[in-house]
Amino acid sequence: MGRLILKSVSRKFNNSFAVNDVNLEVNEGEFLCLLGPSGCGKTTVLRLAAGLDTPSNGEIFLDNKKITGANRECGFVFQEYALFPWRTVRGNIEFGPEVKGMQKEDVRQLSQHYIDLVGLTGFENHYPHELSGGMKQRVGIARAYANNPKLLLMDEPFGALDAQTRNIMQEELLRIWDKEHISALFVTHSVDEAVYLADRVVVMSARPGTVKEIFGINLPRPRVRTGPEANELRNSILKSLGAEIKKLMLQV
Amino acid sequence: MKLGSGKNGLIINIFSIVGFIFLWHVLIVLAREDIFNIPFMRLRDIPTPVETWNALVGSMFTRIYGPALTYGIINHVEASLIRVIQGGVLAFAVGVPLGIGMGYSKLIGNILNPMVEIVRNMPPMAWIPLAIFILVSGGSIFIVFIGMVFPIILNTIYGVKSTDPRLIDAAKTLGASGSGIVMKVVIPSALPSIVAGLRIGLGVGWMAIVAAEMVIRSPVGLGYFIWNMGDLGRYAEMVAGMIVIGVVGYFMNISILLFQKRFIKWAD
Numbered sequence: 001m002g003r004l005i006l007k008s009v010s011r012k013f014n015n016s017f018a019v020n021d022v023n024l025e026v027n028e029g030e031f032l033c034l035l036g037p038s039g040c041g042k043t044t045v046l047r048l049a050a051g052l053d054t055p056s057n058g059e060i061f062l063d064n065k066k067i068t069g070a071n072r073e074c075g076f077v078f079q080e081y082a083l084f085p086w087r088t089v090r091g092n093i094e095f096g097p098e099v100k101g102m103q104k105e106d107v108r109q110l111s112q113h114y115i116d117l118v119g120l121t122g123f124e125n126h127y128p129h130e131l132s133g134g135m136k137q138r139v140g141i142a143r144a145y146a147n148n149p150k151l152l153l154m155d156e157p158f159g160a161l162d163a164q165t166r167n168i169m170q171e172e173l174l175r176i177w178d179k180e181h182i183s184a185l186f187v188t189h190s191v192d193e194a195v196y197l198a199d200r201v202v203v204m205s206a207r208p209g210t211v212k213e214i215f216g217i218n219l220p221r222p223r224v225r226t227g228p229e230a231n232e233l234r235n236s237i238l239k240s241l242g243a244e245i246k247k248l249m250l251q252v
Numbered sequence: 253m254k255l256g257s258g259k260n261g262l263i264i265n266i267f268s269i270v271g272f273i274f275l276w277h278v279l280i281v282l283a284r285e286d287i288f289n290i291p292f293m294r295l296r297d298i299p300t301p302v303e304t305w306n307a308l309v310g311s312m313f314t315r316i317y318g319p320a321l322t323y324g325i326i327n328h329v330e331a332s333l334i335r336v337i338q339g340g341v342l343a344f345a346v347g348v349p350l351g352i353g354m355g356y357s358k359l360i361g362n363i364l365n366p367m368v369e370i371v372r373n374m375p376p377m378a379w380i381p382l383a384i385f386i387l388v389s390g391g392s393i394f395i396v397f398i399g400m401v402f403p404i405i406l407n408t409i410y411g412v413k414s415t416d417p418r419l420i421d422a423a424k425t426l427g428a429s430g431s432g433i434v435m436k437v438v439i440p441s442a443l444p445s446i447v448a449g450l451r452i453g454l455g456v457g458w459m460a461i462v463a464a465e466m467v468i469r470s471p472v473g474l475g476y477f478i479w480n481m482g483d484l485g486r487y488a489e490m491v492a493g494m495i496v497i498g499v500v501g502y503f504m505n506i507s508i509l510l511f512q513k514r515f516i517k518w519a520d
């Protein structure tokens with residue numbers, strides 16, 4: 001369950017390719033990080049996988065089912081949280097189950113489970129504007145999980161957080177992910193984050209984005225951020241990514 | 253602007269009201285004593301604050317003079333308010349769905365936009381002759397409706413259009429579609445604008461009702477009251493009525509603002 005396959009997927013905007021011929025697989029229960037210079041089409045790939053956008057060419061499959069139209073089997077965690085500001089923490093998390101037409105008591109039980117899981121116990125009735133960035137993204141993660149997805153799609157979820165909170169949230173995400181192992185496609189532009197989180201890291205080329213290189217991270221979790229193997233991996237990934245960033249700078 | 257805001261705001265507000273009333277009094281007294289007058293104005297005919305206050309108190313409640321009955325200001329306020337509420341409910345019931353449709357669907361927007369853009373530029377008062385001509389009753393309510401419906405439509409459209417597209421995406425990935433997105437995302441997101449439209453609309457509606465009541469006669473209504481008092485030369489009552497119009501309008505505005513604060517907590 002939760003096997004995502006992108007088969008030579010392209011997406012054109014205004015007759016120019018934003019992503020071109022992307023072939024990518026997220027295996028069952030795998031944590032895959034997508035790394036690439038800004039504007040290379042990382043968000044576009046995630047939106048295509050979620051069915052929020054349709055590829056110009058190519059096909060996308062989730063568990064061998066072709067994705068056409070918005071896919072509720074994906075849990076999307078957004079860059080700037082995208083929480084419903086008029087709903088409380090609980091209300092945000094209950095959105096998916098509510099839309100599904102679940103019984104009121106079941107919805108309540110489910111939301112409480114995820115509120116506790118992400119460590120927001122006591123904040124159930126807070127509105128998003130009353131929360132810190134880290135707490136907002138906890139809501140974002142719980143909201144995605146509460147919809148019982150087969151695949152988690154996360155678009156730079158910690159990009160707006162300060163370094164310290166970011167590290168904590170990475171640990172928290174792995175702790176939650178460890179409890180309910182779902183395949184995850186995680187977009188980031190931080191090499192450190194990718195090496196800390198991922199089973200495999202996919203480096204994308206500069207626009208038009210395509211898969212440039214794939215790195216396996218076979219380090220046991222919990223990981224030491226500064227171990228020698230981690231450092232070595234970081235170096236090779238940085239080299240690969242750096243070349244793309246250079247290309248981008250020469251273009252403009 | 254809200255009264256009583258800022259440092260010592262309320263104290264300054266009170267002083268300014270007292271100062272204004274004092275100035276008003278002095279000006280009228282000087283004119284009556286032939287000491288000072290503004291050219292081309294009959295300042296001496298304007299009631300003083302005290303005369304106005306006495307007129308206000310004296311005509312606040314219904315009184316019976318022999319066979320004749322004069323309605324109190326309370327009754328006039330009530331009648332005008334009821335008309336504004338009736339016209340407002342109608343405008344809300346029509347304006348919000350129209351605004352949502354026009355804001356959400358390009359097709360509906362394109363169909364209705366030409367009419368809305370032309371008709372909304374006709375002031376409510378321009379509709380009074382037509383209202384008299386075609387409506388058997390409820391002309392004033394219709395004028396209120398005209399005054400209120402466009403601010404509501406325009407603000408609803410604006411609210412709908414400024415719905416964050418990422419919230420719609422989020423709702424889609426959570427399984428919402430079609431009407432679910434409208435009910436659970438677009439409308440809640442537009443709600444602050446809709447209420448703002450209602451608030452602006454009420455201001456316009458309140459002005460419209462007073463104008464309409466001056467022309468579309470009925471025994472009660474503030475517009476009718478001040479016009480009638482003017483006709484009878486009872487200027488103190490007339491000015492008292494004018495002040496009541498201002499005060500009632502002020503409290504209508506404040507109550508919507510309080511409603512907004514109380515029920516739309518998320519829009520910090």
Ligand SMILES: Nc1ncnc2c1ncn2[C@@H]1O[C@H](COP(=O)(O)OP(=O)(O)O)[C@@H](O)[C@H]1O
Nearest residue numbers: 013014018037038039040041042043044045207
């Ligand atoms: N809706 C759109 N219309 C036109 N161009 C778009 C649209 N969405 C994305 N793009 C373009 O596609 C490219 C990839 O965008 P995006 O996927 O957001 O990149 P990333 O997330 O890697 O920074 C960018 O050059 C961006 O300007």
Ligand SMILES: [Mg+2]
Nearest residue numbers: 042043044155
């Ligand atoms: Mg992006």
